[in-house]
Amino acid sequence: MRKISMLTGLMSSLLAAPAIAQDLEVVGRPHQGGIGFQPAATxxxxxxxxxxxxxxxxxxxxxxxxxxxxxxxxxxxxxxxxxxxxxxxxxxxxxxxxxxxxxxxxxxxxxxxxxxxxxxxEIPEGDVIVKVTGYQWYWGYEYVGEDLAYDSYMIGAPATGGDNRLTPAVEEQLVEAGYTRDEWLLATDTSVVVPVGATVVMQVTGADVIHSWTIPAFGVKQDAVPGRIAELWFEAEREGVYFGQCSELCGISHAYMPITVKVVSQEAYDAWLAASKEEGWYTDVRQYLASS
The missing domain is CATH 1.10.287.90 (Helix Hairpins)
Structure with a gap:
């Protein structure tokens, strides 16, 4: 099922490639030799x-x-x-x-x-509610109240055709997805997409062992414990791409379980959500940015 859905999403992205006009600025990314915090986005x-x-x-x-x-x-x-x-x-x-x-x-x-x-x-009422489930070793996202759910793997992980190494094929995948080779181990094949300025509530749980959903630029971190649902919230103030990683040791591939969040305009989010629901799978949000 995962492979069929991934192929469907890839086909949709390829067909929509001519419409892709611009990428988001990468804001939440660690820098070589950096000792400070990521830019605060909330x-x-x-x-x-x-x-x-x-x-x-x-x-x-x-x-x-x-x-x-x-x-x-x-x-x-x-x-x-x-x-x-x-x-x-x-x-x-x-x-x-x-x-x-x-x-x-x-x-x-x-x-x-x-x-x-x-x-x-103190969790406020969310404009967007996403249930996130941690698996060994990927994330599952479900937009509550919307007919949309998908999984998120690191680009270069076995599920995306890699073997957790930065090979030329993996680098090509990164470029096609709008990333650079420096963002390997951070970039995922699908992302959490949320509108800027909206109150986003994440319902966090685990399916097997304890994971931890973390985005440093948002100031959020929540353990994903099997059998329990915890919540966190954030309100992103700046459009861009933000990275995080599982922050709870969860097994042999713990280091290959990143998180990507794309904050876009409300118009781009609405268009992305409608298209993704119609396709029944995650679609590339970049094609909706130029018109927003």
Whole structure:
């Protein structure tokens, strides 16, 4: 069934190839030597990145204070400077300080982090609802309320005719799908397609073992646990292609289980959804971008 559906989708893409006018900008992609976050494409991601920066300032201040106190103690109370050390069992002001100080720090951290956590966990009503199921080793997507469901494999995986190696044939598949060889291990044969500015709710579950659906640029990560359905949500603010990967060790091919999300205009999304439902399979969204 998978092969028949894949061939049908491929035939549709080939027939529609002359209509493909432009590709989306690749926004959410790791960069060689990069040490920062991916560009935030949602309010959730911006909040998380801001919280990370604030915590870094607090942690740095604590480390500087502790190191400073250690250096002071080394200099002031070494054997040469203090040959006759004092003998005492406790110091009330110091004990109060090292008890109250951490409490205040944790209160400050909680005052800023808990609202961000609640914002992630309070799932709003979705404009688009997608059920995502993790399999060994691919993803299945079902648009709830729409007659559309399909699977998503890494380009170059055995299911797409590869053997998890970057061969010339796999590179050709990448180019035909609108990707570059640098996006191997990230690009998939089908993608999650959502409209920009819409509230998207993902219902996440697993079919065999625990997986994890993650898009760093959206600031979302949710374990896919067999027998349970969890939810996450995001509202993408910028059109483009965003990458993620399974973030829970799930077996021998865990490294070959990427995620691709394409955020498009509402017009392009509506056209893509109608065409995909008519075909009964995922169609290439690129052919609808020029007119949107």
């Amino acid at each position: 309010e959730l991601a911006r909040d998380l990145q801001w919280l990370d920066g604030m915590l870094l300032i607090i942690i740095t201040a604590i480390c500087v204070l502790v190191v400073g106190l250690l250096i002071y103690a080394f200099i002031r109370y070494n054997r040469r400077s203090n040959p006759n050390p004092s003998a005492f069992t406790h110091n009330t002001p110091v004990e109060v300080a090292w008890t109250v100080g951490p409490i205040l720090i944790l209160v400050v951290i909680g005052a800023f982090s808990l609202p961000i956590l609640f914002k992630q966990q």
